Amino acid sequence: MQKVKRRINWKRELKFIPGYLVVGGYVALTAVMLFWIFGASLSTAKEIFKGEVLKFASGFHFENYATAWQAQNVSVFFGNSLLYSVASCAGVLLIAAPAAYVLNRWRFVGSRAIRYGLVIAMSVPAIMIIMPLYSLAVRWGIKGRILLIVLYIFLRVPYTAIYLTDFFATLSRSYEEAAAIDGCTPAKTFWVVMLPLIQPAVITVTIFNFLSVWNEFFMALIFTSSESMTPVGVGLLQLVNSMKYSGNYGALFAAVIIVFLPTFVLYLFMSRRIISGVTAGGVKG
Numbered sequence: 001m002q003k004v005k006r007r008i009n010w011k012r013e014l015k016f017i018p019g020y021l022v023v024g025g026y027v028a029l030t031a032v033m034l035f036w037i038f039g040a041s042l043s044t045a046k047e048i049f050k051g052e053v054l055k056f057a058s059g060f061h062f063e064n065y066a067t068a069w070q071a072q073n074v075s076v077f078f079g080n081s082l083l084y085s086v087a088s089c090a091g092v093l094l095i096a097a098p099a100a101y102v103l104n105r106w107r108f109v110g111s112r113a114i115r116y117g118l119v120i121a122m123s124v125p126a127i128m129i130i131m132p133l134y135s136l137a138v139r140w141g142i143k144g145r146i147l148l149i150v151l152y153i154f155l156r157v158p159y160t161a162i163y164l165t166d167f168f169a170t171l172s173r174s175y176e177e178a179a180a181i182d183g184c185t186p187a188k189t190f191w192v193v194m195l196p197l198i199q200p201a202v203i204t205v206t207i208f209n210f211l212s213v214w215n216e217f218f219m220a221l222i223f224t225s226s227e228s229m230t231p232v233g234v235g236l237l238q239l240v241n242s243m244k245y246s247g248n249y250g251a252l253f254a255a256v257i258i259v260f261l262p263t264f265v266l267y268l269f270m271s272r273r274i275i276s277g278v279t280a281g282g283v284k285g
Contacts, residue, residue: 034260041065041254048249064254072242074255076228077235082262083145084231085213088152089206096157097202100164101190105176115165121158130222137223145229148220152213160205167201168194207270211263232259 039053042060047053068074103111137147171194179189195202217233224230230238236259239252 037253037256041250041257043250043253045247045249048253061250064248064250065258067248067251068239068255068258072239072251072255073227074232074235074239074258077230077232078258080145080229081214081231081233081259084148084152085210087149088156088213089209091149091153092156092160092209093202093206095153096160097164097195098190099157100161101168101194103161104165104168105173115162118158118162122162126155126218130218134222143225148223148229148231151219151223152216155219156209156212160209163205164198164201167198171197203270207266210266214263235259 036053039056040048041064042056042062043053044058044061047055047057103115133151137143142150175193175197176186176189179193184192214231215233216231217237220231220234221237224234227238236255239255243249243252
């Protein structure tokens with residue numbers, strides 16, 4: 001099949017020039033900042049303070065990455081954040097996806113109240129509930145990595161459930177009727193038929209949850225009791241404080257690049273999935 005070339009409507013495109021300039025400027029500024037940080041990660045502290053980051057007069061100092069990974073404990077922070085992010089995303093999906101399906105497909109006593117409760121829970125800032133959560137954690141004796149994982153799961157269930165509910169609303173009930181004729185139970189219908197049909201939404205919301213947990217700082221700062229369970233956000237703060245004594249700023253910027261890399265790679269390879277997942281919910285059918 002031959003591809004049909006669409007003519008560009010220049011009058012319409014001219015209206016978007018201010019927006020293009022704003023977005024282009026933001027992208028350019030971000031790219032310059034990232035390039036400077038990458039250059040600083042390969043430089044010495046002396047070159048950074050002298051403003052000679054991009055000259056590389058003394059060569060490329062790749063040992064900054066080894067120092068950050070091993071001596072500065074970035075490997076520990078990285079592993080903790082990866083554990084928190086993966087475990088939280090899995091837990092959120094196991095709870096929110098069935099809840100979203102039930103709330104969309106069935107009407108029962110309290111279903112509307114649950115919906116409103118989820119919306120209200122989304123609007124409550126975490127800082128408002130930090131003290132009650134801390135008090136409950138101490139009273140129930142929950143601590144360590146499991147505490148952070150549980151907190152991350154339940155803080156992201158409301159958003160995920162509401163997000164997926166809208167996508168289940170786009171699916172025809174004929175799928176469930178066909179599955180029932182084939183002898184599928186409601187639970188099997190959900191896992192085998194309905195959940196795969198909203199795969200773009202599941203991937204998109206999982207990526208959002210992953211990035212949210214990966215970049216989370218406030219909860220981790222309050223509930224991490226030792227360096228062995230510290231994620232990357234709090235770990236970078238500790239590195240900044242340690243620079244007062246070590247002065248190894250090249251290793252600090254190398255740590256920033258290491259921490260930034262997973263999110264960059266995720267967006268790089270999953271950008272189309274994210275866009276399709278965000279836009280698909282607006283199509284009813």
